[in-house]
Amino acid sequence: MLTKNDIKLIARLKQKKYRIQEGLFVVEGIKTIKEFIESSFKLHQIYTTETFGLSTSLETIISETELNKISFFTNPNTALALFKLPDVIENKEASGLIVVLDTINDPGNLGTIIRLCDWFGVSKLVCSKDTVDCYNPKVVQSTMGSLTRVKIAYVDLECYLETTKLPIYGTFMNGENVYKTNKLPQNSILVMGNEANGISSNIEALVSKRLAIPRFGNIQETESLNVATATAIILSEFKRYV
Template sequence: MLSKQDIKLIKSLNQKKFRQQHGLFCVEGIKSIQEFLNSHLELHQLYATDAAFSSEYEIITATELQKISSLKSPNKALAVFKIPKNQQSASEGLILMLDDIRDPGNLGTIIRLCDWYGIKDLVCSATTVDCYNPKVVQATMGSLTRVRVSYVDLKAYLEGSNEPVFGTFMDGDTIYTQTLPQNGIVIMGNEANGISKDIEALVTKKLSIPRFGSLQATESLNVATATAIVLSEFKRADL
């Protein structure tokens, strides 16, 4: 049976300050939890409504699961994992950088895209949404276990790097006509404002995704959609 203290702790992990304070985050759903159990992350506690795991877990009722879940329709299990220490990104290969991405769904989708395209390092600004936000974790569908996510001062990071820096802009060169390298840093900007001015100043090559519609009235692409196109073009160059 869940204690009031357990319920209070787990519910508090919906907020970033308490995730940071306790060094814990939640994962929900049998499939996603299994992905995390098979990863390098350390399990703190696992709760399930039936015998669904080989790992040690605590049986709880569906009513108790509803009390601790952040989902409208909880999926039989909830696990609490320890947040790993901030991992340093690699200095080679293709690195994706996010400048002030605020929407949890976008970040979760971008982490899945990194996993799909073999991008091991995702570097985020301090203002980018926390990757352990429950909505982000849910959207990654386990891909968070295979992508290193770090939060850094983007300006300092770029100034200390010798890699080419690519940024996505409306007025950049069409990505479909470019010769793209295997190594480098690709920056995606904020949903509403794009890449910030101080980061734009450090971009060595501006890229754009051309519009093909006859009216060309759409202002921009969703950042996750744009990320999929950009990563696809960089990886296609490897074939």
């Protein structure tokens, strides 16, 4: 049975401060929930119209009407689950390609970039502290389970980049044509900037190699690509010769 306290708790988890306070975040949809259950994330409670066959202490059977009350979706998908926030990931130097995000604001963009990292085998994503929270319900949903496979750290970007030994690549309108660049190293950092303003000036100063995606169309009104789309193109070029 769904209680008023359940409804109140879930509604509060839409906001980051309450997710931190409660140590919980929301996952919706059977397929995505199953991926989280099978991962290292710890299930706190699941509210579902169809049993998952879990322990009765973790599973609450509810009606579709009750699911509508707690879901963040316009069209709820059978189940909503609460998972415990993981421990904060330590910021350790890693090998391989690392994607760094400088102030990404849109949950959909972050979710898509997490999926892209998963697709291209990028296991670590480093975000500025003012990038949208990866446990925002919209981010979680748009990752389609990839959040279980990509490690995400929120750091002081300037300090992080100042201390790394890896080459730092960044995307700019006036950078080198990425299609004409020599083989891109797999042990490196790729910085992607804010949707409206790109890479901030203090981070730009730390970039050692500037890349650009050339525009082939004639329509000058198209000022730039969506950051998630640009990330897909650049990651594809990094993986071209793997």
